Amino acid sequence: MNSDILAPLLGGALIGLSASLLLLSHGRVAGISGVVGSLLMPVRGDVSWRLQFFGGLLAGGLLLVWLRPQSFAAPSSLSLGGVAMLVGAGLLVGVGSRLGNGCTSGHGVCGISRGSLRSIVATLTFMATGVLTVYVVRHVL
Amino acid sequence: MRPSFSAFFSGLLFAVGLGLSGMTDPANVLGFLDIAGDWDYRLAFVMGGAIAVHATLRPLIRRRAKPLFAAAFPSSHASRVDAKLVAGAAVFGVGWGLGGYCPGPALTSFATGAVPLLIFVPAMFAGMYLVQWGQARTREKAERPGLGITPST
Numbered sequence: 001m002n003s004d005i006l007a008p009l010l011g012g013a014l015i016g017l018s019a020s021l022l023l024l025s026h027g028r029v030a031g032i033s034g035v036v037g038s039l040l041m042p043v044r045g046d047v048s049w050r051l052q053f054f055g056g057l058l059a060g061g062l063l064l065v066w067l068r069p070q071s072f073a074a075p076s077s078l079s080l081g082g083v084a085m086l087v088g089a090g091l092l093v094g095v096g097s098r099l100g101n102g103c104t105s106g107h108g109v110c111g112i113s114r115g116s117l118r119s120i121v122a123t124l125t126f127m128a129t130g131v132l133t134v135y136v137v138r139h140v141l
Numbered sequence: 142m143r144p145s146f147s148a149f150f151s152g153l154l155f156a157v158g159l160g161l162s163g164m165t166d167p168a169n170v171l172g173f174l175d176i177a178g179d180w181d182y183r184l185a186f187v188m189g190g191a192i193a194v195h196a197t198l199r200p201l202i203r204r205r206a207k208p209l210f211a212a213a214f215p216s217s218h219a220s221r222v223d224a225k226l227v228a229g230a231a232v233f234g235v236g237w238g239l240g241g242y243c244p245g246p247a248l249t250s251f252a253t254g255a256v257p258l259l260i261f262v263p264a265m266f267a268g269m270y271l272v273q274w275g276q277a278r279t280r281e282k283a284e285r286p287g288l289g290i291t292p293s294t
Contacts, residue, residue: 016191021151025211026148056156060252061252072253078256090265098276099229101229104243118221125230127174
């Protein structure tokens with residue numbers, strides 16, 4: 001198999017496995033924006049598994065920093081415009097994922113695996129606006 | 142496996158999967174979204190691999206009467222496609238295309254302590270909080286109609 005796609009395929013399989021484990025153990029959908037976003041307005045009795053998952057994500061990040069640092073972007077200097085862009089991007093990702101009830105993981109992986117029409121529509125929509133945004137930034141501006 | 146262990150392990154597995162797949166480097170994500178340029182098709186296989194595994198395992202898991210450590214599976218998921226869903230997804234996509242980060246990779250990369258993430262992640266949480274605060278307010282008004290003066294939006 002083409003080694004170019006082996007890592008993405010394997011990484012994707014681990015993500016699918018993770019989502020399956022969370023469904024098996026807690027009956028929950030591994031949608032990151034939902035799992036983590038709900039911690040901002042915590043509901044009694046519905047906090048611990050979310051914190052654990054969040055902790056697991058960060059621990060996994062640390063593990064990658066240690067064992068596979070090339071997973072992350074190389075450090076680079078940041079302009080003032082770059083800072084403003086990151087703030088804007090973060091706000092849009094936060095607002096959009098909660099308003100649309102999901103992000104790449106909840107809709108793109110879990111929802112599509114379930115055959116949910118809502119998730120298929122959401123995924124096609126954010127793919128389209130993502131492509132459009134990159135097009136405008138890279139080829140128009 | 143103890144319940145306290147499994148959600149943590151699931152998060153860990155998720156992060157390692159993201160890192161291995163290339164999703165934690167925004168350059169890959171933006172290259173994937175740049176279909177008009179030198180298109181980097183590799184990340185399509187991340188979603189493909191994840192869906193293949195989860196779509197296979199999910200029906201087997203749902204055969205169980207209940208999850209291992211919870212009283213029941215969620216009874217049903219929303220099924221109606223509405224304007225809120227499409228608008229939210231559209232806004233999310235713009236943010237994703239601007240920064241190259243969606244929530245999972247952003248939180249995983251937060252562990253690096255790199256400056257862009259120290260900016261992006263708090264902004265993302267602020268955006269999430271804004272929507273949840275608005276939704277909670279709307280719900281409150283709907284539950285106590287006598288006290289609401291402004292019409293709900």
